[in-house]
Amino acid sequence: MFRPIKNTKVYEQVIIQIKNMISKGILKKGDKLPSERELVDKLGISRTSIREALRALEIIGLVESRQGEGNFIRDNFENSLFEPLSVMFMLQKSSTLEIHQVRVMIETETASLAAKNITDKDIEVLQEYIDKLENSNDEVDRSIADKNFHYKIAECSGNFLINNILRSVSSLMDAFIVNARMVIVNEAEQREELVIQHRNILQALVNRDSEAAVTAMREHLECIKRHLILMDNIYS
Amino acid sequence: MFRPIKNTKVYEQVIIQIKNMISKGILKKGDKLPSERELVDKLGISRTSIREALRALEIIGLVESRQGEGNFIRDNFENSLFEPLSVMFMLQKSSTLEIHQVRVMIETETASLAAKNITDKDIEVLQEYIDKLENSNDEVDRSIADKNFHYKIAECSGNFLINNILRSVSSLMDAFIVNARMVIVNEAEQREELVIQHRNILQALVNRDSEAAVTAMREHLECIKRHLILMDNIYS
Incomplete structure (x- = not known):
């Protein structure tokens, strides 16, 4: 031994x-x-x-x-103090676009897998997040609902590894994306579009249609990308 | 401070x-x-x-x-002693299929991005790996050429983060995939098919065609998946 x-x-x-x-x-x-x-x-x-x-x-x-x-x-590795990948990526000074590409890579796959594994109970939870995204008057609540929606889909992928890769870069994502999320989620004119995008993702999952889930997720992330580029231009 | x-x-x-x-x-x-x-x-x-x-x-x-x-x-994070993700994933006793899904997630994206960023010099290197895969008489050499081909594409993606995620799970991939690779790469009847699949990937990259690169990579990984399932059935 x-x-x-x-x-x-x-x-x-x-x-x-x-x-x-x-x-x-x-x-x-x-x-x-x-x-x-x-x-x-x-x-x-x-x-x-x-x-x-x-x-x-x-x-x-x-x-x-x-x-x-x-x-x-340890029995479980969630909430581990240290996310080595996030810290190394922060040191790398990656561009917003690079980080966004990681998100697209992970979340199109979680959407695809979730469509095959999702339960009716999961669908209820996702629906609640969309309701909150649509109806809450608190902008922080709306941002959290948005975030939870995406993490829940990763959980529904049924793939521990992929879910964990998302979590191990999540503080990186959060650091870069939280501002974008706040802006996009809370602009009145964007909110309706965003709610529709999330509904499209959920509908594809309800239909257990992997291809449609990938397409809906990709469209949603493309929309976010356009906002990120806009913000980058403003702030750089 | x-x-x-x-x-x-x-x-x-x-x-x-x-x-x-x-x-x-x-x-x-x-x-x-x-x-x-x-x-x-x-x-x-x-x-x-x-x-x-x-x-x-x-x-x-x-x-x-x-x-x-x-x-x-540290100035660079390659070859770090410890790959926390790999070790945690080993503890998780993930299935071969789950690990394969991670590979599909990462490598379809690296193929897509590489098609946009690849240089003529990179193409030459990839061509050399294919030549070795086709012509080497040493089975270990052929396996290494196969592996290098895939890592080179990840490098060509131009996305440090994605390349690093692949490397941070590489010892996990290697532990599970190396046997499969040896079997598939070295079965005479499979070798020709594999060489063709790698040529298809390279051709898509030469054409700077992201969509074709994703399709070619997906076909290649689907073929490997069929062999993994076969091996799982034999060994379990």
Whole structure:
């Protein structure tokens, strides 16, 4: 299972071994890791290096440290503190257009998959978001309803990986898109168009029509893109 | 810039502050971070907590520690030790089909974007990979040529984010797909079909025809999907 380590960057080796055990299925979600003392014995390295590695895995959101109980592979990865992809993308200074392209890539696929997997209960939830988008008097509420609508579709895709890729870039999306969303969602003349676009997406999902869902999502995102370009021109 | 920290999980706060400074553009790629001593003074927390945070960021691949020089925001994020998404996805025990859907999502988009951005030099490189796929007598060489062909197209997309998402799930893809690739690429009767599919993709890119590139990529991935399903049935 664990092998003694001979290397200079020892904490890296701890992580590589844990990663390998995960990829081989030896370590699974919720599993308890050996105690720090056991790891010291098994790997033949200092307690400091073990702690560094465990702390890093905790920060990434892979390992959970429970007071008095020990270290565990986390059961769920939602709301992890750190989204490495988002931060790296922020450093990259990507253009609004590039970020928008990522959104198109992910959300046309979630729409396509959701059309195959959506339940009547999901449809009710999506309908409620559209109602809020149409009728709420609070602009923040409307923006949140819009956002929830899109995340719900990703959830309905039934693909954990794709849903997670969307979430792992969501703080990036939010940072760039939230302003655009506020502007577009709340311009009176745009609101009706937006509600219609969301209804079209929902109707395609109700019909379990993947192709129509992709088309409706693409049209909606094309409309947003036109606004982003407009805003970019204004603000740059 | 930095603010003193009042919290129990202090290392988390260090990371949140660094993340915020990145998102605001105060910290940029290649920038030197304040020294450990300065961070201790500015944040009012222990050197141990500072080190834990920095070490975690180093492990994630965001910070680079240079002997005798200090800590820097990394200049490039390729070949980072740790791919959090891949590891989390491995833990999720995703199905082959789910992973294949991620691949379809990413690679139809990279094909579409590459058609708009590809240069004549890129086309030459892609042609060389196809020649190797067709003519090499070594099955490992052929598999590598196949893989390189797909990564090169992602690079040609001109979208750093999408290229990076593909790379951040690549060890997951490789773990699941490498066997399939070996089987498909090296079955004599399949090889010719595969070469034709790759030629079709390249031809669409040469014509700068996004729609045709998406169609050709989709046909190629559909063919791979049929083999994956076949293999799944055999091995499960």
